[in-house]
Amino acid sequence: MKNLKNKNIVLIGFMGVGKGTIARALIQKTKRMGLDTDDVIESMENRKIKTIFEQEGESYFRECEKKTAKWLEKSVQNTIISTGGGFFKVSNLDKIGTIIYLQSSFDGIIKRLKEHENAELKFAKRPLLSDEEKAKALFHERTALYEKKADVIIDVENRSVKEIVKEIIKHLQ
Numbered sequence: 001m002k003n004l005k006n007k008n009i010v011l012i013g014f015m016g017v018g019k020g021t022i023a024r025a026l027i028q029k030t031k032r033m034g035l036d037t038d039d040v041i042e043s044m045e046n047r048k049i050k051t052i053f054e055q056e057g058e059s060y061f062r063e064c065e066k067k068t069a070k071w072l073e074k075s076v077q078n079t080i081i082s083t084g085g086g087f088f089k090v091s092n093l094d095k096i097g098t099i100i101y102l103q104s105s106f107d108g109i110i111k112r113l114k115e116h117e118n119a120e121l122k123f124a125k126r127p128l129l130s131d132e133e134k135a136k137a138l139f140h141e142r143t144a145l146y147e148k149k150a151d152v153i154i155d156v157e158n159r160s161v162k163e164i165v166k167e168i169i170k171h172l173q
C-alpha cells in the first residue's frame with residue numbers, strides 16, 4: 001500500500017457510480033481541496049464534455065484526459081480528485097495518488113440515475129450512456145480493469161454517502 005499521507009486521493013469507477021458526489025463529501029469531511037477531471041477538461045477546452053465528443057470525437061477527449069493526468073502528477077498535491085469513467089486508462093494513474101475504486105453493479109448505477117429528479121440531464125451529459133446496451137458492454141469490459149488499478153475497492157451499492165465516506169476515511173488513516 002502506498003503512503004496515504006500527503007498524497008492525492010483519486011476516485012475511479014463507472015459513469016454515474018458517485019465519484020463526484022463522494023469526492024464532494026470527502027472534501028467537506030477532510031478539508032482537503034478537490035477537483036474533477038471532467039471539470040478541468042471543460043475549463044481547458046471552454047466547452048462541455050458532450051460538445052467535445054460531438055465536435056472532436058472520443059479520441060480527442062482521451063488526449064485531453066492524458067494532458068490532465070500529466071498536469072495532476074506534476075502539479076497537484078493533497079487533493080481529492082474525482083475522474084471521468086474512462087480516465088483510469090491514463091498511463092500515469094498510479095503516480096497521481098492513492099486510487100479508490102467505487103464499485104457497483106450496472107443495474108444499481110442505472111436505477112439510481114433514473115430515480116434522480118434530473119434523470120434526463122444525467123443521461124444527456126454522458127454521451128457513452130446514450131445507448132444502454134452499449135454502456136452495459138462497456139461496463140463489463142471495464143470491471144476487471146478498474147479492479148486491477150485500484151489500491152482500495154469500496155462497495156457503494158445501496159449505501160449512503162455518509163457510510164461510504166466513513167469507510168474511505170478509515171482506509172486513509
Ligand SMILES: Nc1ncnc2c1ncn2[C@@H]1O[C@H](COP(=O)(O)OP(=O)(O)O)[C@@H](O)[C@H]1O
Nearest residue numbers: 014015016017018019020021112116159160161
Ligand atoms: N451513495 C449514494 N446514494 C445516493 N445517491 C447517490 C450516491 N452516490 C451518487 N448518487 C447520485 O447518483 C448520481 C450520479 O452521481 P455522480 O457523483 O454524478 O457520479 P459520477 O461522478 O461517478 O459520474 C447523482 O445524481 C448522485 O446524487
Ligand SMILES: O=C(O)C1=C[C@@H](OP(=O)(O)O)[C@@H](O)[C@H](O)C1
Nearest residue numbers: 014015016038084085086126127
Ligand atoms: O466513462 C467514460 O468514458 C466517460 C465518463 C464521463 O464521466 P462520468 O464518469 O463522471 O460520467 C465523461 O468523462 C465522459 O463522458 C466519458
